[in-house]
Amino acid sequence: MKYSAATLFAAAASAAVISRQESTVFAVSQFSAGCIPHSTQCLYSFAVIQPGTMETTPVNCTALVPANTDGTLPDVEEGACSQSSRTFSVARGADGLTFAVSQPVTPSSNQTGTHLLPNDELAIANNPNAVVESYTGPASFDLTYP
Numbered sequence: 001m002k003y004s005a006a007t008l009f010a011a012a013a014s015a016a017v018i019s020r021q022e023s024t025v026f027a028v029s030q031f032s033a034g035c036i037p038h039s040t041q042c043l044y045s046f047a048v049i050q051p052g053t054m055e056t057t058p059v060n061c062t063a064l065v066p067a068n069t070d071g072t073l074p075d076v077e078e079g080a081c082s083q084s085s086r087t088f089s090v091a092r093g094a095d096g097l098t099f100a101v102s103q104p105v106t107p108s109s110n111q112t113g114t115h116l117l118p119n120d121e122l123a124i125a126n127n128p129n130a131v132v133e134s135y136t137g138p139a140s141f142d143l144t145y146p
Contacts, residue, residue, distance in 0.1 A: 023144045023145050024051055024052075024113070024142045024143070024144055025050070025101075025111060025112065025113030025142075025143050025144060025145055026048050026049065026050055026051075026101045026113040026142070026143040027048065027049050027050075027051050027140070027141075027142055027143075028046050028047070028048050028101070028115070028140060028141055028142070028143060029046070029047045029048075029049075029058060029139065029140045030045070030046055030047045030058075030139055030140075031045070031046040031135070031138075031139050031140070031141070032044075032045050032046070032134075032135065032139065033045075033073055033090075033097075033117075033134065033135040034073070034132065034133070034134030034135060035067045035071055035072070035073060035132035035133055035134065036067075036132070037125075037127045037130040037132050038127075038129065038130050039067075040066055040067055041064050041065065041066060041067060042064075042065055042066075042067045042073050042074060042133075043062065043063070043064050043065075044061075044062065044063045044065070044073075044076060044079060044088075044090065045060075045061070045062045046060075046061055046062075046088075047059065047060050047061070048061060048081070048086065048101055048143075050103075051142075059081045059082065059083070059084040059086055060081065060082050061079060061080065061081035061082070061084075061086065061088055061101075062079075062080070062082075063076050063079035063080065063088070067132070070131065071124070071130065071131035071132045071133055072092075072124070072133040073090070073092075073097060073122070073133050073134075073135070074090075075089075075090055075091050075092055076088065076089055076090040077089050081101075084103070085103055085104050086101055086102065086103040087101070087102050087103075088100060088101045088102070089102075095116060095118060095119060096116050096117050096118040096119045096120075096121070096122060097116070097117040097122065097135075098114055098115075098116055098117075099114065099115050099116075099117055099143070100112055100113065100114040100115075100143070100146070101113055101143055112145075112146060113142075113143025113144055113145065113146075114143055114144065114145075114146045115141055115142070115143045115144070117135055117137060118137075121135060121136050121137030122134070122135060122136070123135075123136045
């Protein structure tokens with residue numbers, strides 16, 4: 001069979017659009033993260049759904065965790081989501097905090113989506129007797145395949 005260059009280009013372009021749409025694993029809303037002034041605790045809280053499924057009611061996830069000694073947001077491993085097998089994690093890197101949500105697909109594999117919370121969306125407040133960090137970026141964003 002002979003294919004024209006235009007046909008092949010159109011097929012490749014369509015595949016790229018579908019690939020980008022399918023790369024969204026989870027949609028997060030109501031995201032907040034911050035350390036509590038005059039406390040040793042930080043709170044991560046958000047709602048999450050999986051687009052492209054029949055899911056319409058968000059799953060709520062929270063973690064109240066000890067702050068880093070310098071008042072910055074700490075890493076989180078296996079944060080809990082209510083009435084769900086989903087978990088979340090947060091890991092600090094040079095560019096900011098990598099936020100991830102995972103859910104089991106089989107007993108030996110997970111489906112995971114990630115999003116970078118860049119340093120310019122993290123703010124340090126020097127309150128009297130308290131230095132605390134909080135997230136100042138958008139409350140809604142997509143998590144994509146890593």
